[in-house]
């Protein structure tokens with residue numbers, strides 16, 4: 598049993614249909630967990646979160662989400678040119694629709710928590726992350742690579758916030774809506790669709806592109822950790 602499972606790790610696209618993304622998640626499990634079980638979201642889950650930290654995250658994330666819109670648009674353009682499956686466009690479009698909702702939600706939530714979105718100054722980690730997004734918008738970045746980033750960005754939030762809603766979590770009532778936004782079942786299915794698209798594209802991609810996408814995945818995870826770190830008040 599032991600030998601068999603370790604054998605499987607080395608295989609990518611075998612008959613068990615283990616996707617490329619799953620092999621990365623196994624290989625980089627600890628790194629990924631660093632982003633999805635970060636002290637900030639764990640503090641939401643255990644109810645010890647400082648609301649000042651939450652407000653700081655809220656203001657910064659609004660800026661990030663606005664920068665995420667043109668990135669999504671760039672993925673949509675790549676899909677329309679490079680994808681062999683028309684349903685990709687529909688999944689990306691549903692992501693754009695949810696971002697539209699998200700922007701309205703940020704405004705509502707910010708006013709509820711007394712955060713002025715117009716006066717938020719983007720912190721270094723945010724600027725760096727937005728710059729990284731911008732680099733991925735270039736037409737020279739291939740669709741499978743951009744799709745990998747898109748999936749990873751959404752997956753970190755989905756896993757982080759779903760954990761705050763699991764049985765036994767002590768998430769404060771005021772923050773449950775935030776956790777629901779990314780931790781709900783529908784968002785989970787959407788992330789799974791993104792992962793399926795990424796897997797399909799990567800299966801057909803040459804090795805050098807797969808390696809490039811793996812590096813992009815790791816960079817997303819690093820940026821996400823830095824982003825959560827911003828919620829620290831001394832930062």
Ligand SMILES: Cc1ncc(CO)c(N)n1
Nearest residue numbers: 658661662750751754824
């Ligand atoms: C930093 C960051 N990563 C991912 C998401 C998910 O959309 C978000 N809103 N913000």
